[in-house]
Amino acid sequence: MKLPIITIILTIASISSYAQAKDTLFFKIDKQYTISPTITPNLSNRTYTEYVKVARQQKLQTKTNGYIYFVGNGHLTKGLKPRKILSIKEYIENRKFYCDGNHNKIIDKWKLKDSLTDKFVIFFVNGDEFIQPRHLQYQSYYPIRQDEKIINNPIKDTLYFKLDNSYLYESEYYPGEYITKDSSGSSYGTFFLKKIVTKQEETDNTIQISDFEEFVHNSRFYDKSKTQKLQDQNLSDFLSNYVLFLVKNTPTKNEYIKVYPSFAIE
Incomplete structure (x- = not known):
């Protein structure tokens, strides 16, 4: 037995409406x-x-x-x-x-x-x-x-990221600014990290140092299927909720570069 087309349409609409109910x-x-x-x-x-x-x-x-x-x-x-x-x-x-x-x-x-x-x-x-x-x-x-x-809000958690000089690297033109390979560029606006201060301390193995590329690519602000893969401004807004350090590894000491996230349209 064939159902009338209008019945099928109404049934689909009802299911869709039910699925979208909140x-x-x-x-x-x-x-x-x-x-x-x-x-x-x-x-x-x-x-x-x-x-x-x-x-x-x-x-x-x-x-x-x-x-x-x-x-x-x-x-x-x-x-x-x-x-x-x-x-x-x-x-x-x-x-x-x-x-x-x-x-x-x-x-x-x-x-x-x-x-x-x-x-x-x-x-x-x-x-x-x-x-x-x-x-x-x-x-x-x-x-x-x-x-x-x-x-700014004085109570924040701290995130440490490895400065790999590959995905995340210091700008050739603006010393003290660190950009990523996924930064969208001047037409969309660019995410970058701005250096505040650098300090050297003995290596602390209790600190969790994350990979910045992995962090970005696993975040909601990155979509490799899109032309503009990175939501630069949203990433900057999100990271502003944390104290940030970039870490340069050496055999005996680590260099900790305190940075803050920024977004700029040229």
Whole structure:
């Protein structure tokens, strides 16, 4: 027996819709942690000084390195009956969403995207109204501008990479800058590591020194099937969450070059 074509199409559409269905999470509004122009109007009118003052108060209250910023989709929903309303601060501020490491409390925005914003339908509960965000991101308090200084997050894990002078090497034209074979070039913008200071110490076999090429090629920022294989800016943003050293091996001592990640478009 042959099914009508329209029945087959509807069946396929139903299966596709079911496969794409997402579970729903409901979060309560936390005035110190969930910041939104949908809840608090005229946020964009604050001066930088006002923003710093409010952010300092929020940070003292939440004891976190950042907060959730969201913008509603323009519609207020009523009549929903959530079984459970969660604290988004408690949901996010656990090690599941932190950058890999033992010490930092820095939210990995890519983990957040994979395991929250792309995975669930989200509503914020405001009284008897439900706000579905069209834009949601984790906003770090860092870097903080203080007078003429820039203060970065002081608590970071440290990564060590071998300076192999093959995949990762010092620029011929810009001494103290280290580039990779996969850097995308001036038209797309280039990832590089900038030297801060160099020190020599006796070889420490307890330090895990990783291969930078292997690290990059196994990351989400590299796709060999694409013309622009490396997402230079995203790699730079990700590595900014760590203290970085390049290691030159010698028989008795190692040379440790402290660097920071950068991205530039020429």
